[in-house]
Amino acid sequence: MTYIDTWIQSEAALAIAKTLLHSLWEGSLAALVLAASLRLIRTSHRRYAAACATLVVIVAAAIGTFFLMAPSAANRTQPTRVFDAGLALTASVAGDGLTDESPRFVLQRLLPWITPAWLAGVLLFNLRQVTSCVAARRMRRRGTCPAADAWQNRLNVIQSRLQIARPVMLLESSLTLFPLVVGHMRPAILMPLGVLTGLTTEQVELILMHELAHIRRRDYLINMLQTVVEGCMFYNPGVWWVSKTIRIEREHCCDDTVVNATDSAHAYAAALTALEENRSSRAHLAIAATGGHLMKRIRRILHHTEPASSPLLPIFNATLLIVVLAGMLTAWPAAPAEPEPMPVASTVGASASPAIASALPEFTAAVPTHQNPIPGPVQNAPRDSYALWLEEDVAYIIGDEERAAFLNLATDQERDRFVEQFWQRRDATPGTADNEFKEEHYRRVAYANANFKTLLASGFGWKTDRGRTYIQWGPPDELEVHGAGTHVGPDGTIRPFPFQLWLYRYIEGIGADVLIEFDDPQGTDEYPRVADTRRR
Numbered sequence: 001m002t003y004i005d006t007w008i009q010s011e012a013a014l015a016i017a018k019t020l021l022h023s024l025w026e027g028s029l030a031a032l033v034l035a036a037s038l039r040l041i042r043t044s045h046r047r048y049a050a051a052c053a054t055l056v057v058i059v060a061a062a063i064g065t066f067f068l069m070a071p072s073a074a075n076r077t078q079p080t081r082v083f084d085a086g087l088a089l090t091a092s093v094a095g096d097g098l099t100d101e102s103p104r105f106v107l108q109r110l111l112p113w114i115t116p117a118w119l120a121g122v123l124l125f126n127l128r129q130v131t132s133c134v135a136a137r138r139m140r141r142r143g144t145c146p147a148a149d150a151w152q153n154r155l156n157v158i159q160s161r162l163q164i165a166r167p168v169m170l171l172e173s174s175l176t177l178f179p180l181v182v183g184h185m186r187p188a189i190l191m192p193l194g195v196l197t198g199l200t201t202e203q204v205e206l207i208l209m210h211e212l213a214h215i216r217r218r219d220y221l222i223n224m225l226q227t228v229v230e231g232c233m234f235y236n237p238g239v240w241w242v243s244k245t246i247r248i249e250r251e252h253c254c255d256d257t258v259v260n261a262t263d264s265a266h267a268y269a270a271a272l273t274a275l276e277e278n279r280s281s282r283a284h285l286a287i288a289a290t291g292g293h294l295m296k297r298i299r300r301i302l303h304h305t306e307p308a309s310s311p312l313l314p315i316f317n318a319t320l321l322i323v324v325l326a327g328m329l330t331a332w333p334a335a336p337a338e339p340e341p342m343p344v345a346s347t348v349g350a351s352a353s354p355a356i357a358s359a360l361p362e363f364t365a366a367v368p369t370h371q372n373p374i375p376g377p378v379q380n381a382p383r384d385s386y387a388l389w390l391e392e393d394v395a396y397i398i399g400d401e402e403r404a405a406f407l408n409l410a411t412d413q414e415r416d417r418f419v420e421q422f423w424q425r426r427d428a429t430p431g432t433a434d435n436e437f438k439e440e441h442y443r444r445v446a447y448a449n450a451n452f453k454t455l456l457a458s459g460f461g462w463k464t465d466r467g468r469t470y471i472q473w474g475p476p477d478e479l480e481v482h483g484a485g486t487h488v489g490p491d492g493t494i495r496p497f498p499f500q501l502w503l504y505r506y507i508e509g510i511g512a513d514v515l516i517e518f519d520d521p522q523g524t525d526e527y528p529r530v531a532d533t534r535r536r
Contacts, residue, residue, distance in 0.1 A: 015069040017114035023062040027238030044252035051246040125231035143174040203271035213254040465529035476502035
């Protein structure tokens with residue numbers, strides 16, 4: 001077992017994986033609520049605040065979900081305390097013995113790998129963001145020159161008008177195609193070459209006012225926090241839609257600041273159009289990338305009717321995720337109804353450890369090991385229902401002498417008589433109509449087939465080690481169920497994989513306080529029986 005295999009099945013990794021899955025429907029639901037709210041909110045400032053609040057809610061919901069998942073994951077480091085061993089087996093199989101047709105079976109196998117895949121994605125996305133920040137800082141130092149003093153003075157006047165106390169530097173850049181703000185503590189406005197001379201003075205002042213509005217609103221800092229959330233929740237389409245809405249409404253807020261401060265909507269729309277024309281003359285491809293968004297802004301500034309942003313994407317995402325999760329829940333096979341389990345003499349507690357330790361030598365000497373879990377095929381018996389009865393129905397309870405005697409029978413009448421006497425010899429109440437031993441035996445076989453079946457056992461639970469143990473000796477008196485994680489076994493060694501401890505107070509022919517350990521190191525739900533736990 002490698003360190004990575006151990007870590008991905010740790011309590012924290014599994015809690016993160018479950019949080020990521022839950023955050024999908026949480027993000028889509030939050031985006032759906034935001035989309036419905038935007039249909040009712042008219043002002044850009046309130047729409048922006050609603051979008052930012054939605055993003056905060058998504059992050060808070062993810063954090064809260066993690067803390068809800070973490071205690072349940074941490075509890076797996078402690079043994080499950082069982083007051084009814086028969087019912088405990090049913091509960092443990094509901095989490096461990098899924099069929100390979102179940103969607104949750106696949107999900108359970110993929111769950112440990114969700115966290116490392118997410119961490120790899122977070123690393124890649126944040127590396128991209130760091131690269132962008134470094135490039136933005138480099139743009140401030142390379143290919144730039146201070147603007148003329150006259151323009152710097154005009155910028156200072158606009159700063160005073162917008163009540164911005166921090167000094168802002170105005171630079172001309174040969175590396176940018178559009179005006180942008182760089183930095184938060186010492187902000188600078190980068191203007192493309194030719195804008196200050198190619199546009200009218202009024203148009204340049206309106207564009208500068210728009211950029212100063214970003215500085216006053218601290219949009220550069222908020223945008224950095226926003227990109228961190230995007231990097232951490234890159235897998236969530238609801239987050240991307242909300243984040244896109246925030247950026248759109250941010251521009252609208254700054255546009256409204258300019259229009260309200262100057263009352264020159266047409267002049268500002270003309271300034272944006274001239275700015276786009278200046279950029280298109282330098283890079284034609286830039287028009288296709290941002291022209292549509294610019295036209296929406298211009299129409300909005302001029303109060304032309306513009307359809308509201310469509311909420312179809314969050315609605316589709318939320319509906320799809322709800323349908324998928326509902327399908328996974330309904331596809332989970334229900335636990336079959338079982339007869340009443342055998343009574344349990346005691347419960348698992350701290351006193352079980354000494355009994356477990358003392359039982360190890362006697363158990364390993366008397367109990368058959370996993371290397372020969374079931375008898376081999378019968379060589380001389382006829383290949384019919386009698387052979388199936390011998391090889392499957394009573395494979396674990398028939399003695400060697402009885403097996404040899406059955407193989408020597410020549411007629412079906414003799415075999416029928418043998419089967420009848422086989423059950424009569426084991427009937428605790430001979431002479432009555434019911435054979436309790438036979439009924440209990442077939443109940444155990446049915447229970448094993450329903451609850452312990454695995455792919456390796458070809459779908460037959462009686463072929464597994466847990467099935468054989470249950471058929472031979474019934475439900476244990478005490479049961480400890482340990483999920484994936486780091487646990488200490490009864491012999492003091494580390495178990496980074498799921499395992500179960502079955503303790504029988506007494507087994508006839510073997511002795512008292514018999515411990516049986518079932519380990520699942522390969523994650524196949526096979527749980528082979530451990531022959532000698534002292535050596536693991």
